[in-house]
Amino acid sequence: MPAKTKSKTAVSKPTLKNIGLSEETLMGLYTNLLKTRTLDERFRKLFRQGRFAGTYFSAVGQEATTVGPTYGTREEDIIAPSHREIGAAVTKGIPLVHIVAQVYARINSPDKGKTHPCHYGWRAKGVISPSSTLAGQTIVGTGCAMGFWIQKKDNVVLAFFGEGATSRGGWHEALNFAGIHKLPIVYICQNNLWAESVPATMQAGIKHFADRAKAYGFPGVTIDGNDIVLVHQTAAEAIARARAGEGPTLIECKTYRWYGHSEIDPADYRTQDEIDEWRRKDPLDRADRLLQDLGILTTEKREAIVVEVNQEIDAAIDACEKEKYAEPEEAYIDVYSEQFPVRRDEY
Amino acid sequence: MKKTTFIEAITQAMAEEMERDEHVFLIGQDIGLYGGVFKATKGLLDKFGPRRVIDAPISEVYIAGGSVGAAMVGLRPVAEIQFADFITPSMDQIIQQMAKMRYRTGAQWTSPMTIRVCCGGDVGGGLYHSQINEQWFFSQPGLIVLLPSTPYDAKGLLKSAIRGDDPVIFFEHKRLYRWIKEDLPEEDFTVPIGRAAIRTEGKDVTIVSYGLMAHRSREAVDQLEKDGISCELIDMRTILPWDRETIFESVKKTSRVVLVQESSKTGGVMAEVGAAIAEELFDYLDAPVTRVCGLDVPAIPFAPPMEHYFLPNAEKIGRVVKKVMAY
Numbered sequence: 001m002p003a004k005t006k007s008k009t010a011v012s013k014p015t016l017k018n019i020g021l022s023e024e025t026l027m028g029l030y031t032n033l034l035k036t037r038t039l040d041e042r043f044r045k046l047f048r049q050g051r052f053a054g055t056y057f058s059a060v061g062q063e064a065t066t067v068g069p070t071y072g073t074r075e076e077d078i079i080a081p082s083h084r085e086i087g088a089a090v091t092k093g094i095p096l097v098h099i100v101a102q103v104y105a106r107i108n109s110p111d112k113g114k115t116h117p118c119h120y121g122w123r124a125k126g127v128i129s130p131s132s133t134l135a136g137q138t139i140v141g142t143g144c145a146m147g148f149w150i151q152k153k154d155n156v157v158l159a160f161f162g163e164g165a166t167s168r169g170g171w172h173e174a175l176n177f178a179g180i181h182k183l184p185i186v187y188i189c190q191n192n193l194w195a196e197s198v199p200a201t202m203q204a205g206i207k208h209f210a211d212r213a214k215a216y217g218f219p220g221v222t223i224d225g226n227d228i229v230l231v232h233q234t235a236a237e238a239i240a241r242a243r244a245g246e247g248p249t250l251i252e253c254k255t256y257r258w259y260g261h262s263e264i265d266p267a268d269y270r271t272q273d274e275i276d277e278w279r280r281k282d283p284l285d286r287a288d289r290l291l292q293d294l295g296i297l298t299t300e301k302r303e304a305i306v307v308e309v310n311q312e313i314d315a316a317i318d319a320c321e322k323e324k325y326a327e328p329e330e331a332y333i334d335v336y337s338e339q340f341p342v343r344r345d346e347y
Numbered sequence: 348m349k350k351t352t353f354i355e356a357i358t359q360a361m362a363e364e365m366e367r368d369e370h371v372f373l374i375g376q377d378i379g380l381y382g383g384v385f386k387a388t389k390g391l392l393d394k395f396g397p398r399r400v401i402d403a404p405i406s407e408v409y410i411a412g413g414s415v416g417a418a419m420v421g422l423r424p425v426a427e428i429q430f431a432d433f434i435t436p437s438m439d440q441i442i443q444q445m446a447k448m449r450y451r452t453g454a455q456w457t458s459p460m461t462i463r464v465c466c467g468g469d470v471g472g473g474l475y476h477s478q479i480n481e482q483w484f485f486s487q488p489g490l491i492v493l494l495p496s497t498p499y500d501a502k503g504l505l506k507s508a509i510r511g512d513d514p515v516i517f518f519e520h521k522r523l524y525r526w527i528k529e530d531l532p533e534e535d536f537t538v539p540i541g542r543a544a545i546r547t548e549g550k551d552v553t554i555v556s557y558g559l560m561a562h563r564s565r566e567a568v569d570q571l572e573k574d575g576i577s578c579e580l581i582d583m584r585t586i587l588p589w590d591r592e593t594i595f596e597s598v599k600k601t602s603r604v605v606l607v608q609e610s611s612k613t614g615g616v617m618a619e620v621g622a623a624i625a626e627e628l629f630d631y632l633d634a635p636v637t638r639v640c641g642l643d644v645p646a647i648p649f650a651p652p653m654e655h656y657f658l659p660n661a662e663k664i665g666r667v668v669k670k671v672m673a674y
């Protein structure tokens with residue numbers, strides 16, 4: 001794989017043929033992108049209205065980096081996310097009602113309200129409910145890939161993380177191990193230039209985080225993370241290699257988060273010029289224009305998708321706002337298997 | 348028949364479980380080609396191949412965290428941390444992933460796995476090869492913590508750990524590896540997690556201990572018997588969740604209790620056991636709950652006289668028991 005993959009959508013007159021994707025795939029990518037964006041913006045609004053507790057980690061602006069790789073994966077493939085992977089949750093097919101319930105911490109949340117917003121997980125679709133410890137799921141996800149390797153299964157793992165997480169020692173240990181045994185895993189770094197308030201230049205002495213792959217003996221590529229077609233195709237190729245037993249790939253997607261680290265962060269460490277520049281590279285807008293140029297998306301078609309997506313989101317929010325929280329005593333549940341009930345203290 | 352050593356019991360448990368269940372695999376440093384620095388995994392690479400006996404790079408974070416991932420997709424990992432002293436990098440994965448997987452995910456994902464940890468002093472290992480740090484794990488609900496003192500318990504508990512659905516930290520005291528031997532049953536057996544063992548029955552005072560200290564306590568009990576003091580010796584075996592019932596019943600009977608642990612006193616396992624006894628059994632007690640522990644210093648020092656001074660032994664335990672009896 002080349003160190004930098006060229007975009008196939010950058011040519012003046014794109015066609016389905018020279019892009020190499022079907023209309024169905026392109027529409028699928030677009031719809032998931034749109035759904036993710038709409039849901040994400042809605043969550044931000046709901047947070048400001050005080051309709052759920054905690055905070056919210058928006059991924060607006062960088063959705064292509066999660067939707068693109070996840071689209072087309074198998075049910076048994078594992079998603080090992082961090083905190084900004086709403087696009088992977090949506091695209092892997094976690095029902096929206098469970099995604100909303102997770103943010104609302106209601107009883108119908110897959111985690112039963114135990115962990116805080118944006119830790120989407122759903123066993124039935126192979127999405128791990130993450131811990132907050134950065135690179136945590138990169139390490140555990142590598143272990144899942146080791147499990148597939150031991151059992152000689154051809155499932156793959158997609159591990160997502162920000163560039164900040166790559167500075168952790170455990171991240172290195174995981175990729176090092178994956179390189180030794182050519183584990184079936186694809187590492188996807190969402191380099192959104194900032195780790196909370198720390199710029200990528202203060203995170204590492206290298207410019208391209210994909211260069212880290214050299215140390216592990218597998219390919220690393222740096223790509224435009226806001227080009228959904230490029231992200232999808234690069235990841236699909238890496239997934240195919242992983243499935244075939246040819247080992248991991250580290251894909252660095254250059255991208256940007258439009259808003260604060262979380263909704264309580266004013267993100268005043270960034271310049272307006274930088275924000276404006278990246279807003280012009282909006283991955284949804286670019287996908288929209290591409291599909292229009294290809295003649296597979298019309299205004300009417302888009303409107304129909306928007307209406308459908310909003311209806312689905314409204315229904316999910318409505319259902320969750322009517323749901324209860326788990327009983328407080330459920331704090332004692334799921335500590336151990338049933339063999340070891342926890343002794344309860346009453347005060 | 349040849350008696351089985353503590354370490355042979357551990358090897359047998361792993362080999363038999365690997366034979367029984369193809370999902371069981373081993374990962375750790377020097378466990379394959381070399382058979383383990385203490386030879387706990389001797390012969391297993393040849394028998395089960397390199398995907399089930401994995402020689403890991405020096406990556407304690409990954410050994411723990413990677414095992415969690417493998418457990419999540421249906422395997423039964425048995426990881427080895429060569430020395431308890433080097434488990435610190437694994438703490439992140441043990442505390443944040445292994446212990447919390449079931450809780451955090453609403454039991455969608457679980458981490459049925461075992462980490463074997465070689466631990467303990469009285470071997471001239473010095474600061475970095477003698478540590479015993481069960482108390483760090485003891486204070487983390489979600490983990491099972493085991494620390495057996497006999498080959499029978501080591502084999503039976505390790506099997507229970509591997510077969511169970513919960514994450515286990517399995518401490519192996521290296522001083523016991525080749526010292527303690529016994530006849531083991533030919534047939535398959537397990538030892539239940541969460542049950543202490545009453546090693547000697549007695550009526551005057553209860554001594555609670557585990558690991559190497561169960562043996563040191565036993566030596567003290569034998570001496571005290573000669574001095575006319577009848578001790579009931581309880582070996583906890585499972586540190587978390589600990590067997591309140593057995594310990595409480597004994598203390599109710601004897602009204603006196605001495606708690607013995609090798610690791611430092613402050614914040615140790617016996618601090619909790621002692622507090623629970625004080626909280627629940629105040630009316631039964633005829634003397635203060637009393638501990639004999641390792642010193643409150645950073646680790647076991649190397650020079651032999653200092654190491655000896657650090658560790659509880661039969662003499663120290665005996666003196667303390669007599670004080671408690673005289674109260």
Ligand SMILES: Cc1ncc(C[n+]2csc(CCOP(=O)(O)OP(=O)(O)O)c2C)c(N)n1
Pocket residue numbers: 084132133134161162163164165166190192194195196261
């Ligand atoms: C081990 C650890 N250290 C610190 C934090 C606090 N924290 C949460 S997100 C974050 C920045 C993460 O940056 P990056 O990995 O680039 O992901 P991004 O938020 O940009 O998507 C920090 C410092 C944490 N959750 N875990």
